Amino acid sequence: MINLDKLRPINFNLNSEIKTRDAIKFVKKNHGFRKIIVCPVCKSKKKELYIIQNKIKIVTCRNCNLTYSEVQPQNFDDVYSSEDFLKKQINAYDKTRKYRIERFAVERIKILKKYKKKGSLLDFGCGTGWFLEEAKKHYKVNGVEYSDSIRKWLKSNLGITSFKDIAQIKEKYDIITAFDVIEHVPSPLNFLQKIKSKLKKDGLIFIYTPNIDSLGFSYLREKNNLLCPPHHLFYFNKNSFQFLCNKVKMKIVETQFKGLDIGDIYGLLNRQKSKKTANFLKMNFEKLQEFVDRNNYSNHIRFIIKNKN
Ligand SMILES: [Zn+2]
Numbered sequence: 288m289i290n291l292d293k294l295r296p297i298n299f300n301l302n303s304e305i306k307t308r309d310a311i312k313f314v315k316k317n318h319g320f321r322k323i324i325v326c327p328v329c330k331s332k333k334k335e336l337y338i339i340q341n342k343i344k345i346v347t348c349r350n351c352n353l354t355y356s357e358v359q360p361q362n363f364d365d366v367y368s369s370e371d372f373l374k375k376q377i378n379a380y381d382k383t384r385k386y387r388i389e390r391f392a393v394e395r396i397k398i399l400k401k402y403k404k405k406g407s408l409l410d411f412g413c414g415t416g417w418f419l420e421e422a423k424k425h426y427k428v429n430g431v432e433y434s435d436s437i438r439k440w441l442k443s444n445l446g447i448t449s450f451k452d453i454a455q456i457k458e459k460y461d462i463i464t465a466f467d468v469i470e471h472v473p474s475p476l477n478f479l480q481k482i483k484s485k486l487k488k489d490g491l492i493f494i495y496t497p498n499i500d501s502l503g504f505s506y507l508r509e510k511n512n513l514l515c516p517p518h519h520l521f522y523f524n525k526n527s528f529q530f531l532c533n534k535v536k537m538k539i540v541e542t543q544f545k546g547l548d549i550g551d552i553y554g555l556l557n558r559q560k561s562k563k564t565a566n567f568l569k570m571n572f573e574k575l576q577e578f579v580d581r582n583n584y585s586n587h588i589r590f591i592i593k594n595k596n
Contacts, residue, residue, distance in 0.1 A: 289390065291572055293383055294547065295554040303512040310366055310517050311341055318362035320517075327474050327521075328353050328531050337499075340509045343516050353527040354499050356516035359473060366517050367433060384417050392421035395493070398543075399462060400425070402491055402591065406461030411482055412468035413449055416441050423447065426462065459487045466495040470519045479535045486594070491540070494590045500524040502579050503548035503586030510555050513586060525583075528590060537592045546585025549576045 314320060325332050331350035338345050344357040360366050395418060399408075406426055410419050413430030415437060422428050423445075430449035432438050441447045450456055463482050472478040482492060497513045498504075499522040504511055513519060523531075525542060532539055549572050556565040568575065579585050 289547075289550070289573065289576075290386065291550050291553060291569055293386055295550045295557075297557055300510065300512060300551075300554040300558045303515065304510075307515040307518065308341060310515075311343070314360045314365045314517055317365045318360065320358035321361050323355065323357055323359055326351060326353060327355060328476050328527070328534065337522075338509055338514070340514055340516070345514065345516065345522070348527075351527055351530040352524060353475075353530070354522035356520045358516070359520055360517050363473065381415070384415075387417050388421050392418045395464070395466070396421060396425055398589075398591075399464075399491075399493060403461050407458070408462040408464065409456070409460040409485065411453065411463060411465040412471070413441070413447075416445050416447055416449075418464070418466065419447050420445055422464075429456070429460075431456075453481055453485060456485055459485055459490070461487055461490050462493065463490065464493045466493075467497075469494060469496050470521045470523070473520070475521055475523075475531055476534060479531060479537070483535055483537065483594070488594060490593070492537070492590075492592045494592065496521075496523050496528075496588060496590075498524055498544065498546070498586055498588035500584070501546060501548060501586040502584050503546060503551045506548070506552055507555060512551055512554065523588070525588065528588070532590075532592055536595045538595050539590050540593050541589075541591040543589040544580050544583045544585040544587075545589065546576065546579060546587045548579050548584075548586045551586065 326348040329348060329351040331348055333349035334346040335349060336344060337347045337354050345354060346357055347354045408422055408426035408428045409431065411431045413419055413432050416430060419428050419430055428447060430441060430447055431453050432441065432449045433451060438449045438451065441449050463486055465482065469475050469478055486492060497519065529539060549568050553565050553568040
């Protein structure tokens, strides 16, 4: 069972808003933003405005349906390398680590086991490694993690070897996972090409990303904690992800819709002190979310993809 108070504590919505605004300020103060003129996946110039948040335009490509932030940090170190960010990252995950392993890591392994019972696994963007901590009981694991201090932490606390850059890796893997990564990178197309190059011919890639065609996105609008450039730069739906896969000659073999829409809406209502409705959502969280998931309207989507033969 999902513990809503652990995942969406009272100040959740406000805190994510502050985190986003601070990140924008930090980028502006350092290397600044650059404008994205053409769609980073299909190169089309045709786009329409999706929303403006913190004065940043988020637009949807008319050709491939990808939604993307019209600006990107010139230097991604401005977003991911400050010691403050890393400290917060390690702390935030430590508090709920055991819960995340039991609730989410176990579920992820179960899905992977349908396809591969054993073999090698590379987790891209592994962070503090709560997924790998569980995965290493079943597979031979490595991670990719940009932060030097987190990589050191992984080695000394979990004995897991991780790489700063995927280009340093010589071997090919049976499974590559990328949970909530593709929305953060400068180019989803380059990212997918890069991880595909480290995949065995019959290997599989398992990706989690927010789903823009969802209840959470349509209800929360600019108050959406998932709508947060410079952290999240890309917002997929099933169609735009399918387009991306075709581009890199891969095919989707499984799609799952599983979100936290009701939890995120609960987070906002809690903040706005709409106690009655917030409590109603909390009491009925599991059933309501199941309804949303079954209608493929969840704010998170998962794909298993493979090479086209
Ligand atoms: Zn496009």
